[in-house]
Amino acid sequence: MAKTKWIISPGTLTIYPKRNLRIVGLIFFVLIAAFIFYLSRSVQGYSAGLTLGYYGCLLLIPLLLIFIAETKVIFDGNSRILYKKIAFLPIGSIPFDDIASVEPYEVLGSGFNYKLFRKSNRHGRGLLVSAGYSKATNTNLIAFQQEVLPKIDELVFAHAPVIPKQTIYDFRFFSEEGGTYLLRDNKIGSFIIGLIMIGATIAILFSPGFLANEGSIQKTLLTYFPAAIGLALLFAATSNIRFDQNQRKIIRSTFAGRFKKEYPFDDLIRFQVIRKTTNFIYSGTEVRAEIFLPAKNKMVTLNLKSFIGTKKIERFLDEANTILGRI
Template sequence: MAKTKWIIEPSKLIIYPKRNLRIVGLIFFVLIAAIIFFLSRSEKDYSTGLTLGYYGVLLLIPLLLIFIAETKVIFDGNSRVLYKKIGFLPTGSIPFDDIASVQAYEIMGSGYNYRLFKKSNRHGKGIIVSSGYSKATNPNLIQFQQEVLPKIDELVFANAPVIPKQTIYDFQFFKEEGGVYLLRDNKIGSLIIGLILIGVTVSILLNPDFLTNEGSFQKILLTYFPAIIGLALLFAATSNIRFDKSQRKIIRSTFAGRVLKEYPFDDLIRFQIIRKTTNLIYSGTEVRAEILLPAKNKTTTLILKSFIGTKKIERFLDEANTILGRI
């Protein structure tokens, strides 16, 4: 199947990230045309006008796929503007100065593509600039990385001014007390729901006749499952994360401080931005810390914060990096 297509000119780069839909559309067109031909020969009783109208609507589906396949992203070096078009229809533009990065983006754990991200929303959904790839050894992907990415760097970032990050003193996501920065996290909802679910299990245990008509497995499940979920929510509600500048450690406290795990600042490798979906619907973005465990010669991840939107993630990362001394 066709992959990413592109045209490189001295001051312009044109990328067709969805050309693979052209083949899909053509296959559907042939299949639907064959079905229409078969039905037109076998079903003589239908009105010709109604039949043609119905078949026309069916043929619009593959034709729409073929049209979308002509989506193109144009990097114009003369105007320093990115233009996006579907066929001949313009769908938007972005000045080069508003572009933050072009980087790989994981697709539901089954592969990845390359996307462009704006400075105003560095961790959002982004604009697709390549087809999807399942293997890093894909020849088209390797060629894309060798030819297209350097051209994007040349056109967009080569002459872009370098703006240093500013140290933050007014923290929104951390509460500072004596050099210890407590990560703010509203957990009252988890605490209340956890207590309610545990209360459900207690109520069932106090009323053994409540589930007399259920089988043994169903009775055990309905009795103890709410308590399991409730305990998990209580565990989350009694946990917190602190950045201790004096000790230069990230400290995770659970069970109201009874269990502590400490990670030195120097063992923090990077922050991971994980975009989550549930049944193909966006369900939030997590910021995680990837931390080296030298004694075990492996890494672990620590979930720091979840966001419904993505525009505040960059601010959160700037605050965390300020505490870490990286800004």
């Protein structure tokens, strides 16, 4: 199957990230054409207009895929504008000065592609600039990395002004007290729901006749499953994360401080921004800290904060990096 296609010239770069849909569309076209032929021979009695309309709608599906396969992203170095088109139809543009980066992006946990991200929405959906790859050894991917990415750097970033990050003093996501920054997180809802779930289990235990007609396995599950969910919610609701500048540690406390885990600032490798989907529908974005544990020689991830949108994530990262002394 075809992968990413591109055309490089001195002042422009044109990328076709969806050319693989051309083959998919052609296959569907042949299959649907064969299906239409079968229907025309075996099904009779409908008017010619209705039949042709139905066949036309069926053929429209593969034709639409073939049309989408001609999606192209054009980096115009002369105007310093990125243009996106589907075949000959323009569908959007982005000034080079609003482009933050071009990075690999995980695809459904089974591979990755490259996406372009804007400064105005650094952690949003991004703009697709490559096909999907399942292996880092793919020859088309290696060629893309060796030819296309350097050309993007040359056109977009080589002459872009360097704007240093500014130290932040007014924190929105942390509350500061004596050099310790507590990560703000509203967990009242989780706390209340957790208590309700535990209360449901207690109510069932004090009403033995409530599940008298259920089998032993079903009765056990229905009785104790709410309590298990409730305890998990209470665990989350009574947890907090602090960035302690005095000790230079990230401290996670659970159950009102009874259990603590501490991670030195120097062991924090990077922040991960994970975009989550449920049944292909966006369900939020998580920011996690990737931390190396030298004593155990392994990496752990610490969930810091969840966002429904993405435009505030960059501000959150700037605040965290300010506390860590990286800005």
